[in-house]
Amino acid sequence: MAGKPKPMSQIKQLLILHRQGQGIKAIARSLSMSRNTVKTYLFKLEKLLSDPAGDLSADQILGMEEPEIYHLFHPGNPSYKDTRYEHFKSLLDYFLKELRRTGVTRALLWEEYRQSRPDGYGYSQFCHHLDQHSSTKGKPSLRLEHAPGEKLYIDFAGKTIPYIDRETGELIQCQLFVACLPFSDYSFAMAVPSQTLEDFLYALACCLEFLGGVTQILVPDNFKAAVVKADRYEPDLNRALEDFASHYGMAVVPTRAAKPKDKARVENQVKILYSRVYAKLRNRQFFDLYSLNEAIRIQLRAHNQTRMKQKGYCREEQFLASEKPLLNPLPTERFELRHHTELTLSQNNHVYLARDKHYYSAPHTLIGKKLKVIYTRSMVQLYYQGKKVAAHVRNFKAGGYSTVRDHLCSQHQHYRDRSPDYYRNLAAKKSPVLGQYVSKLFEQNRYPEQLYKTCDGLLSLFRKADLGTFEKACQLGIDHGEYSYRFIKNVLANHTAHEDHSEPEKPLPPHRNVRGKEYYQQQKLQF
Known part of the structure; x- marks a missing residue:
């Protein structure tokens, strides 16, 4: 019976025919088996029925399910009863521990194993038993149930995607931001220059606009733009990400550090996008980030609209039917990084x-x-x-x-407000004559800022002097074309503002040298 075991349904038929008194040749002919195979199964049957520890009858065996019958007739591989296996089993934990160390390979461990036991397993059997033990040591995996519109998983792909600088010809490597809704597996991807906070939040804002709504929970990985300090129970979030989540009305629940199964859906999306985006764009050249993202957007749409193998719908259909109506509305203004x-x-x-x-x-x-x-x-x-x-x-x-x-x-404030117009308006409010005097003052061919202190001095004199006297002094300055603080100050100090400063008109002495207007009106001069 070195070949493939027979189906247990045939073994049941074999037992029934044997109970009916059929011979080995007849059973073999009816079930299309060799006579040796029939003999082997009948021998095993007699051994099971005669075993006092088993206490089984033929009727009980026929009433069992096929997996139980299989276990009775094929109890296990005799190789596990080999003495070599017992020695190998004692070393399994040591082998697994050593494989975690840098540079240690299975081939190296097998060579050391054969040196200590030359009659031990060959390399293929060594690896087989090692794999068997590794699979039993693995922890069970839980299938997570996701509510529609509840969570948004985000991550950056491990591989970069490039474009070419048009001016320098340099290959610019960009990071691929990836997000997905775990219920529908609806995905978003976008190339950004880096994983810095500004680029990360910009890509996240574009993602929410792409979805047309906001989920209740945001689930990022522990990269620095999202989590300042990773912790199993209370990670320290980046302040800017908290502001972003508050602006959009989301709660942030980061995954555990070094636990990719916490966000298995987005990890799987990254793997799929390697073949549906990276691979399909590998022979194309892009000369700016915008054209690269346009190509990614086209490939992403095709990915979301591809019908899934084990389901009768595509990701986009599931998203539009079950998730988009449950998303919270976007705020009226886009978030600005604070x-x-x-x-x-x-x-x-x-x-x-x-x-x-x-x-x-x-x-x-x-x-x-x-x-x-x-x-x-x-x-x-x-x-x-x-x-x-x-x-x-x-x-x-x-x-x-x-x-x-x-x-x-x-x-x-006064110093900053100074200007010719400021002083003109202020002086005009105090007195029309002072306003006229200040206007004449700025009409001089001097830089305006040189006259600001003169104006301050005039305003100071205005506050101290009698209004009538001060206006007389200003009028005197206007009449004589004297525009200075010192002139007005001297007039007020000498009390000369009210004196008559007009000169009497003196008649000319009599003489014969008077030509008259007729002389100046003639065309030809007559001497």
Whole structure:
């Protein structure tokens, strides 16, 4: 009986024919068996019936199921009763432990085994028994049940996917972001420049827009962009990922470290995409990231629309029918990555954001205080004791200042507000004559900033002097074309503002050298 065992249904027929009194030749002819095979099974039957420990009858054997009958007639391989196996079995745990060490192979262990026992197993039997023992040592695997629209598994593929820089010809390797919904196995993939936080969150936002909704739970792997510190029970999530999840209304539940079975669905998707995306694009050239992602999107659509072998539908059909209606709606605005830092408000009324090399103002009353700064791609917001004290549009100009006037003290506000129009308007409000005098002052061919202190001096004199006297002094300056602080100050100090400064008209002395208008109207001069 070295050949393949007969089906147990035939063995039952053999037992029934034997009970009916049929001979070996007749049984062999009826069941298309050799006579030796019939003899062997009948010999085993007699041995089973005569065994006092078994206490079996032919009727009991016929009432058994086929696997039970098979076990009775084929109890096991005699090789496990070999003395060599007992010695080999004692070394199995040692072999498995050694295989975990660097550089240790099965061939090396077999050579050492044969040196210690020359009559031991050959290499093929050595590997066979080693595999048998390894499979029994494996832990059982649980099939996870997934609710529709509940979880989104995300990961990065282990292999990169490239495009060519059009200008330099350099091959740019990109990371492939992969996500899938475990209930329908509906997948998303996108190439990004790196696994950095910014690229990761951008790809994740694109994924949710691709799905057209938000799942309840996000299940990332333990890469640094998602998990700062891995832990079996309480992993430390990246602050930016927490902000992202809060914005979209999701809970983040990372997988256990070094436990790929926790996200087996997305791991399987990565393997499938190696053949359905990587392999199909291997002979094509792309010259920018956009065209590469367009090609990936086409292959991904074909993958999601391919009918699964063991199911009568494709991934996209299952997603649209069972999962998409259960997804939460997307927020009205896309998430912007938020960065957090603490900065001290310096004496110049600004905090310095080193990332942009730019300065942003805050109220002067907080000089020397530590402010909490939260900045996104578009905005910079400053907080003190939980209260927002300033908000600026983010500016990437290195060395520049973004200043809000109200954040400055009154002296600094006045200094920043100085301009010719500022002084003209202010003087005109004080006095029309002063306004006219200041306007004439700025009409001089001098740089405006040189006259700001002159205007401050004039306003100071205005506050101290009598209004009528001051206006007379200004009018005197206008009449004589004298526009300076010192002139007005001297007039007020010498009390000459009210004096009559007009010169009396003196008649010409009598003489004969008077030509008259007729002389100047003639065409030819007559002397």
